Amino acid sequence: MAKLLQVDFEFHGPFGEAMSTALVGLAESINHEPGLIWKIWTESEKDQLGGGIYLFEDEASALAYLEMHTARLTQMGISEVRGQIFDINQPLSMINQGPTSH
Known part of the structure; x- marks a missing residue:
């Protein structure tokens, strides 16, 4: 069952177009x-x-990514990474055109 991962952390830039240019390789x-x-x-x-909302195929993939991403951000000097994995209410999300499948 698909899982949603929400991550955010203190980030001092770049933002906007500069962020898009600087982080294209990471993306x-x-x-x-x-x-x-x-x-x-x-x-x-x-x-x-900074942060992101991710959709993963399953909880194991989301947890593995969160662990790897937290370690990567820590190496970049970010001290507090907040990550939360959520179940998705598929029927309600479909009413609002939520992109919850692939």
């Missing part, structure tokens, strides 16, 4: 993560936050 590499269906990148320059 391309994420496509190769086992079990990943899609990712939506999130950013808030106002609140100095």
Whole structure:
């Protein structure tokens, strides 16, 4: 059963177009993560936050990615990574055109 992973962390930039340019290689590499269906990148320059919403094929894939991603962010000097895995209410999400399948 698909799982949604929500991650956020303190981030001081770059944001917007500069972020898109600087992190294109990372974005391309994420496509190769086992079990990943899609990712939506999130950013808030106002609140100095970065993160993402991910859809994984299963909980094991989401947990493995969260562990690897937390370690990568820690190596980049980010001290607090918040990650939460959610079940998806498929019938309600379908009413609102939620992209919950592949």
